[in-house]
Amino acid sequence: MSVRTSTRAAGTDSRQERLRHEALDMLATMVAIVGADGQLLFVNAMFETVAGLSRRTLMRSSFYDWFVDTRALSETVAAVCRNEIATGRFDATMRRAPVAAHETLPVHMIVNQIDHANDRVLVELLEIEQQTRQDREERALGQVQANKELIRNLAHEIKNPLGGIRGAAQLLAMEVSSRELTEYTQVIIHEADRLQALVDRLLAPHRRPHVVGDVNIHEVCERVRSLILAEFPRGLTVQRDYDISIPDFRGDGEQLIQAVLNIAHNAAHALQQQIAEAQACIVMRTRVSRQVTIGKQRYRLALELHIEDNGPGIPEDIRDRIFYPLVSGREGGSGLGLTLAQTFVQQHQGMIECDSQPGRTVFRIVIPLP
Numbered sequence: 001m002s003v004r005t006s007t008r009a010a011g012t013d014s015r016q017e018r019l020r021h022e023a024l025d026m027l028a029t030m031v032a033i034v035g036a037d038g039q040l041l042f043v044n045a046m047f048e049t050v051a052g053l054s055r056r057t058l059m060r061s062s063f064y065d066w067f068v069d070t071r072a073l074s075e076t077v078a079a080v081c082r083n084e085i086a087t088g089r090f091d092a093t094m095r096r097a098p099v100a101a102h103e104t105l106p107v108h109m110i111v112n113q114i115d116h117a118n119d120r121v122l123v124e125l126l127e128i129e130q131q132t133r134q135d136r137e138e139r140a141l142g143q144v145q146a147n148k149e150l151i152r153n154l155a156h157e158i159k160n161p162l163g164g165i166r167g168a169a170q171l172l173a174m175e176v177s178s179r180e181l182t183e184y185t186q187v188i189i190h191e192a193d194r195l196q197a198l199v200d201r202l203l204a205p206h207r208r209p210h211v212v213g214d215v216n217i218h219e220v221c222e223r224v225r226s227l228i229l230a231e232f233p234r235g236l237t238v239q240r241d242y243d244i245s246i247p248d249f250r251g252d253g254e255q256l257i258q259a260v261l262n263i264a265h266n267a268a269h270a271l272q273q274q275i276a277e278a279q280a281c282i283v284m285r286t287r288v289s290r291q292v293t294i295g296k297q298r299y300r301l302a303l304e305l306h307i308e309d310n311g312p313g314i315p316e317d318i319r320d321r322i323f324y325p326l327v328s329g330r331e332g333g334s335g336l337g338l339t340l341a342q343t344f345v346q347q348h349q350g351m352i353e354c355d356s357q358p359g360r361t362v363f364r365i366v367i368p369l370p
Helices: 003-024 045-051 071-081 130-175 179-206 217-231 253-270 272-276 316-321 337-346
Strands: 030-035 040-043 087-097 100-113 120-127 213-215 236-241 249-251 280-294 297-309 351-357 360-368
Touching: 030 045, 040 045, 045 087, 045 280, 071 087, 071 100, 071 120, 130 179, 213 217, 213 253, 217 236, 217 253, 217 280, 217 297, 249 253, 249 360, 253 272, 253 280, 253 297, 253 337, 253 360, 272 280, 280 360, 337 351
Parallel strands: 236 280
Antiparallel strands: 030 040, 030 120, 087 100, 100 120, 213 249, 280 297, 297 360, 351 360
16 A cells, blocks of 8 residues: 555544544433543543533543442443453443532443454443433423413403402592591502512513523623622622633523522522521532533533522422422512523523522523524
8 A cells, every 4th residue: 555545544534533523422422432441532522511521621531530439330341442242231320520429420331342442442321310301301391381371361360350459449449538448448459559560470471582682691690699799798608600601692681680680589598597607608600511402402502500509408398399480488488580580591492490409509590502
């Protein structure tokens, strides 16, 4: 073979290798190419997303650093590399960060040969809870639509007679001369106005948003941060953890400010004990995710905003119903804040979910990016 032919063949192999790697980035599951010694040679976009680190950083670590128990993994990788077996399957516990044993993810792992190579293997990792989560998201979306229809119909049924009640009370107040009876009519008018305001808040999210232009998520976060610190100036820390490379996107900035503010405001109220001890903390974290599925739609890039607090957590008896209207874990709460937040996020084709336990509650907002 001539030098020119050899060079051309090597170039073709290199292009094919790059194309294979680009194809792996399109997968919704985590994929890694691992050397016989456990060194990470390649990770796809989904692995980056789950790990929360860049590909370049990940490839400086060992694959084994990401797992709690590495015995079965290392034995399987070695056996596949020695061509003793063609593939191996087993369940494992993956760390969310290489040194964070408390944040784990159960996965099903498949170790395969690569073109009979004896120095590397291809590993696919399937989140065991992934299908369960997708089913839960679809049920939640269906429930949200049913709730919207119920609220809209109920609010209209209440709104019509309210006007008649208030008008009748005003006419009655003009006819009676007794001060005591006048006070009664004022109570009727006041309560009718309060119900009218509640109905307006129930109907407001169902009106179409006004897309006002480009939205910078960090401007949204900074606005919310200043409002929260103004209301809780002592004992509360609001930390920033921003990925400043996140691009702007089209949306309604005021709606998103209200959505994030509702979540952060709830977190601040839940932190009353920690505020008294000057140990209250809210973290606002932004990241970019790749190949994200929201509902049944696949997006190449998406913004992730995490709002995390170190409070007591959401009461277990309402944890599955916190986005339902009129459900509140706080005395005096209207139960509409999270419902509005969910609606505003969904009007940006996004989703919102919550993970709560004592000492750590995280609300995760995901919005597609252009």
